Amino acid sequence: MKISIASGKGGTGKTFIATNLASYIAERENTVLVDMDVEEPNSGIFIKGDNIHSEDKFKMIPEWESKNCTLCGLCQDVCNFHAVLKVKDGIMVFPELCHSCYACSELCPHSSLPMKPVKIGTLDHYRKGKLDFIESKLNVGEEQAVPLISQTDAYADYHLKNKIRICDCPPGTACPAIESVKDSDLVILAAEPTPFGFHDLKLIIKAMQKIGKRIAVVINKAGIGNDDTEIFCRENKIPVIAKIPHYRKLAVCYSKGELVYDRFGFMQTEMGKIYSHIKEIAK
Amino acid sequence: MKIAFTTKGKGWDAEIDPRFGRTEYIFVYDEESGNIEDIDNSGVSEHAHGAGPMTAQIITEKNIDILITGNGPGGNAERVISAAGIKTIAGAGGMTVKQAYDAYKNKKLN
Numbered sequence: 001m002k003i004s005i006a007s008g009k010g011g012t013g014k015t016f017i018a019t020n021l022a023s024y025i026a027e028r029e030n031t032v033l034v035d036m037d038v039e040e041p042n043s044g045i046f047i048k049g050d051n052i053h054s055e056d057k058f059k060m061i062p063e064w065e066s067k068n069c070t071l072c073g074l075c076q077d078v079c080n081f082h083a084v085l086k087v088k089d090g091i092m093v094f095p096e097l098c099h100s101c102y103a104c105s106e107l108c109p110h111s112s113l114p115m116k117p118v119k120i121g122t123l124d125h126y127r128k129g130k131l132d133f134i135e136s137k138l139n140v141g142e143e144q145a146v147p148l149i150s151q152t153d154a155y156a157d158y159h160l161k162n163k164i165r166i167c168d169c170p171p172g173t174a175c176p177a178i179e180s181v182k183d184s185d186l187v188i189l190a191a192e193p194t195p196f197g198f199h200d201l202k203l204i205i206k207a208m209q210k211i212g213k214r215i216a217v218v219i220n221k222a223g224i225g226n227d228d229t230e231i232f233c234r235e236n237k238i239p240v241i242a243k244i245p246h247y248r249k250l251a252v253c254y255s256k257g258e259l260v261y262d263r264f265g266f267m268q269t270e271m272g273k274i275y276s277h278i279k280e281i282a283k
Numbered sequence: 284m285k286i287a288f289t290t291k292g293k294g295w296d297a298e299i300d301p302r303f304g305r306t307e308y309i310f311v312y313d314e315e316s317g318n319i320e321d322i323d324n325s326g327v328s329e330h331a332h333g334a335g336p337m338t339a340q341i342i343t344e345k346n347i348d349i350l351i352t353g354n355g356p357g358g359n360a361e362r363v364i365s366a367a368g369i370k371t372i373a374g375a376g377g378m379t380v381k382q383a384y385d386a387y388k389n390k391k392l393n
Binding site: 090 | 330333337359363367
């Protein structure tokens with residue numbers, strides 16, 4: 001069971017919901033929390049556990065070997081991303097543009113572009129009671145988050161398959177967000193009921209509907225903004241499964257990196273509602 | 284010297300496009316032969332990534348000695364341009380090609 005917590009706008013409460021929900025569920029069954037926002041992971045601020053495994057993550061990049069190259073230029077013709085270019089009497093590779101598709105390497109008639117691993121980041125696996133927490137970090141300056149996101153997902157698939165998985169996704173509707181929700185059984189959208197939040201919520205709803213994802217909305221900071229989000233969800237038959245009030249004491253805890261699922265009665269109630277919805281879907 | 288300019292249109296009166304990778308046209312002037320050429324680079328707009336190296340490659344294929352542009356090429360394009368031994372002169376944004384050429388000749392650009 002894979003549940004993704006996504007949002008259109010940033011700062012609507014993805015990490016807040018993901019960390020608290022995962023911790024709530026972990027008191028009931030084995031749970032995995034995966035921080036898919038590898039460009040700026042911050043679930044780790046709230047989840048402290050024993051580091052049980054660390055590994056470096058790589059992507060494969062072609063490296064030009066001049067020896068047998070005839071400068072035929074086939075490599076640049078087959079590259080969809082302009083990551084391989086024939087410049088004068090050499091072949092240049094642009095690692096930031098490369099999508100590791102292997103086309104140039106496989107199709108080169110003289111095997112002059114062997115693929116070599118390049119480190120793009122790290123993955124850490126922590127454990128705290130029944131909660132496994134996986135956090136990957138993309139190296140600063142690395143442009144593509146997708147390869148690390150997919151490898152992080154693969155790690156969880158391989159090592160922690162039969163546990164309920166909560167994914168804290170990157171914001172927006174671009175490749176990193178889409179990659180993160182892949183294979184999710186449910187995408188929970190963290191919605192902030194402001195005009196800006198509503199605008200971006202509609203974008204992510206559209207994106208999720210296009211790729212055929214089951215969605216549900218959690219309204220966070222309820223009480224600010226207006227009712228547009230709720231009206232929209234009602235009219236479009238999108239379930240609003242929980243509402244977390246805008247509450248100063250809670251924000252203060254969050255700002256200190258503290259979990260709140262067990263400290264406020266209403267948080268227990270709202271997390272319980274989300275958990276029930278997940279259980280309903282799992283049936 | 285063979286000089287390339289990034290431009291928003293055709294000919295000597297076109298305005299310099301300050302962008303390198305996504306320049307609309309490339310104007311090429313061969314000082315020895317006096318030949319000029321306008322290269323349409325608008326196809327680059329269809330590509331979300333890699334515009335810099337693509338445009339740089341077009342320039343290297345024309346055996347250019349000097350590139351006159353506005354903001355200057357980004358990192359990837361710069362790698363291609365320096366590998367080809369082309370000298371880059373930036374800061375011509377807003378000028379016409381003619382003005383940029385004169386400014387370069389009078390050493391007002393570097």
